Amino acid sequence: MESFNKYIDVNSKNWLESALLDLKKDGVIVLRGIERKANLEKINEKVDYILKNPSVLGSIGYFQKDHNKKIYDGFLLGKEVVDFVANKSVIKLIESYLEDEIILNEMMLKNDLGNGTQYFPYHRHTGRDVEGPKDKAFGCGAILYLHDTEIGAFCYALKSHTLEIEENPESNLSRHEKKEEIKKNLRRINGNMGDLVIFDERGFHGPEQPVKTPRTVILYGFQSKLLTSNKSRTGIPVVISDLVNLDLHQLNSIGVGGGTRSEYENYHARKSVIHSKKYKLLSCLITSSSRLYSSYIKLKNKIKL
Numbered sequence: 001m002e003s004f005n006k007y008i009d010v011n012s013k014n015w016l017e018s019a020l021l022d023l024k025k026d027g028v029i030v031l032r033g034i035e036r037k038a039n040l041e042k043i044n045e046k047v048d049y050i051l052k053n054p055s056v057l058g059s060i061g062y063f064q065k066d067h068n069k070k071i072y073d074g075f076l077l078g079k080e081v082v083d084f085v086a087n088k089s090v091i092k093l094i095e096s097y098l099e100d101e102i103i104l105n106e107m108m109l110k111n112d113l114g115n116g117t118q119y120f121p122y123h124r125h126t127g128r129d130v131e132g133p134k135d136k137a138f139g140c141g142a143i144l145y146l147h148d149t150e151i152g153a154f155c156y157a158l159k160s161h162t163l164e165i166e167e168n169p170e171s172n173l174s175r176h177e178k179k180e181e182i183k184k185n186l187r188r189i190n191g192n193m194g195d196l197v198i199f200d201e202r203g204f205h206g207p208e209q210p211v212k213t214p215r216t217v218i219l220y221g222f223q224s225k226l227l228t229s230n231k232s233r234t235g236i237p238v239v240i241s242d243l244v245n246l247d248l249h250q251l252n253s254i255g256v257g258g259g260t261r262s263e264y265e266n267y268h269a270r271k272s273v274i275h276s277k278k279y280k281l282l283s284c285l286i287t288s289s290s291r292l293y294s295s296y297i298k299l300k301n302k303i304k305l
């Protein structure tokens with residue numbers, strides 16, 4: 001697949017105008033220079049800590065529902081991530097693109113383990129859960145690269161955001177009647193640590209797979225307030241005191257004061273797996289060891305007495 005190495009330096013003159021034009025033209029842009037290196041390092045320190053240990057017995061750590069990836073609630077990484085996502089210039093850019101105020105859609109740290117399988121197909125979001133005409137942009141996805149990223153990077157089919165949806169609502173690229181034509185425009189979006197990819201979610205996209213290189217990103221997205229009736233896709237956890245630096249407009253843009261379209265517990269990252277054999281086995285192991293440990297402590301205390 002061809003690579004896409006183009007980026008927009010947010011410290012350059014008139015970058016917002018160029019970003020808007022390119023986003024309209026290609027459906028995807030890469031912004032460079034949004035965050036200071038020191039803050040990115042702080043975010044990565046927390047990410048490294050989270051990805052080292054699983055969340056077990058109430059400990060802070062990653063969630064792993066399958067063998068392909070580790071995940072974690074993005075805002076729980078701390079204030080630096082909250083401030084990054086609520087960046088005023090990025091909000092302004094996406095508001096201009098969507099011609100409306102916006103609301104945060106979802107928010108997640110994702111560590112693809114690079115186990116050489118293809119588990120996530122190229123797809124597009126057809127807006128079936130939002131109101132209004134689908135041939136108008138309704139949302140933008142965003143991906144923060146937490147390290148220099150090439151193999152396994154996010155891929156996007158340039159200009160595919162302009163393909164009509166109302167007549168052909170197919171969301172999976174492999175089933176789309178124009179798949180060969182669309183595939184020719186697929187580009188691997190290479191980037192550096194700290195680069196922010198923004199894309200029109202109507203265009204075909206997904207990570208390069210299968211690969212054996214792990215990849216860590218923060219994934220999120222914003223959608224039009226009007227077309228979502230000011231409702232996020234799901235409940236998004238945050239530490240309230242981490243909102244300290246945000247003004248009212250930023251708070252509203254990340255969903256404060258808004259609603260949700262689906263219940264917190266129904267989000268794919270936490271949807272119950274309690275009926276699976278794997279869950280039953282692990283749960284049994286944890287509860288049995290916990291009981292065994294309590295019995296050991298009781299016995300030890302009795303002997304002491």
Ligand SMILES: [Fe+2]
Nearest residue numbers: 123124125205
């Ligand atoms: Fe997607």
